[in-house]
Amino acid sequence: MSYDAIRWALAQQVGKSSTKFLLVAMADCVNADTDFVCWPSCRHLSEVTGQDVKTVEAGLRRLRELGAIVDTGDRRGVTGQVIVYRINTTVFGVVKAKANTPEFPTNTPEFGGVKEIAKTPVFPVNTPVFPVKDPQISHETPPKTGDGTSKEPVIEPVKKKEKRAPDVAQISGVTADLFADFMTVRKAKKAGALTATAVAGLEREAKKAGLTNSEAVTYCIEANWQSFNAGWHSKREGLDTRPAAPQKPTRHSGLSSMNYSAGVNADGTFA
Template sequence: MSLDASVWAWKIEMPAKKGGALKPLKKLVLLSLADRAGEDHCAYPSMSRLVEDTEMDRKTVLKIIDELIEDGLIADTGERKGRTKQVKVYQLVGVNGRETVPTTVLFDAENDDLNSPNSGTVPTTEQFQQFHERVPIIPLKGPNVGTRNLSKNLSLESKNKKTWFCFKKLREEIYLADDEIEFESIMNSKWAEREKRAFEIYNAEKSMSDGLMIYHFADWLINAYKTKYSEKPSSGAFGNSSSPKTNSTGLTEKQIQIFAQKLAHHPEFAGKFSEPGESYDKLAARIAVKLENPAQAKKWESYLKQVGFSGSLQGNAA
């Protein structure tokens, strides 16, 4: 899914049309398309999928698709997907992506091989090639591009199998997140393996690369250590989960995880605090870690109340 496309769809003000569909229904169909868009901001859900997402009948969905095309919000690319090659591919018109622009460098002017009309600045991500060679271009609408095809592109060891775990990479991620945490103490504890099993069960149905699994597991362990086990004596094991269920903010561990997910899908919040190209799961993991900080949680209290939190948080806003 594309976070940029979802944020864009939430902010769109639907035009009213005499005899047309209701604006809320049009918004719902547009959000369903945005939720299934890839990095090129194209989406190709089947009609049955749109019907299931919106809970509207097929005829109404088709009418709304035509209206969205007339409004200039989506466009039929002419491309067809699926086994029968009949699923239409729609381009979301007007989504502002946040892709990073390649930086450029100037080649050394003293290099004789480069003193030609073809020399100059080139992206640093490309290696120097002779003028008669061509740099291969991957089409944006190719089968290997877009989050919809992610599971097909992952290597076999990257589909959440047990081979995803890497001790060295996990140590690096935890150190980068909090260099005050003693990694060996965590991994030698009795609860670490238990949390690893819980993490694998929680993510069993998700398709993530090995690196992303390690990234999320590091946050998972840090959160578990701080909220459930850090108060226990460090005698080689931190014991079980009988420690207090609330941290210094007054939020329980379960509340932190729930509200982190909700804030990640909050259009205004995500638009302000997400990073370019960041997925909902990665954003939610960052939010969960920050919600453990009383000052940060207090700062976001107004957003938390918008997604269902009631009461008052401890701590002072920074």
């Protein structure tokens, strides 16, 4: 890491803050003993700046156009395709070369001297604050409510489905095949569960009609009924023997049975 390169990058005005952040990140990749060259990959710059790869590529293109970085023509990396850039300090101001002054202890070893610890470089007071992983190009947009706040999703309560009563396994006197056909008809009619109570009602109606359970179920299948009813059976078979309702007398009742010739002669005169 070269503090001189970082200090130079922080002092530059390159327009966008994201582009400047990218320049600082590249300066951080410069080794102190090199001629201000670095070869960070786009993926590395994306990770350290929090910008996506497209934003990094756009920033590198802008820095090249400004002349802040120069393609040396060299390529390095595992694939041999990573561009080697030189921080072009001559464009915005030359960075003073670091003097190769040998480091001596403040006191000689004879007096117990220790090697002086290198001082931490002092950066400008107005050092820009860079965003933490705030890419310019994002594929996700938070929902807007109109007042600048995010709208919390409303979680609807899950309605519990009512459990369907179990169907009976068979009906007394009805074969398995006949029972299966009957259940198919009921399913097509979207009938409810064939409970023991429903079976008892079917058997009672079959007894009213004078039929066995098997005959009643067969009739239901043929008539496409979901259950058996003695009244329906009688009407369908024309067996309804209930007496017809008596007719109410009208003002002309009995006129047809009267003898209008009584008391009248053959010539039309009254007797």
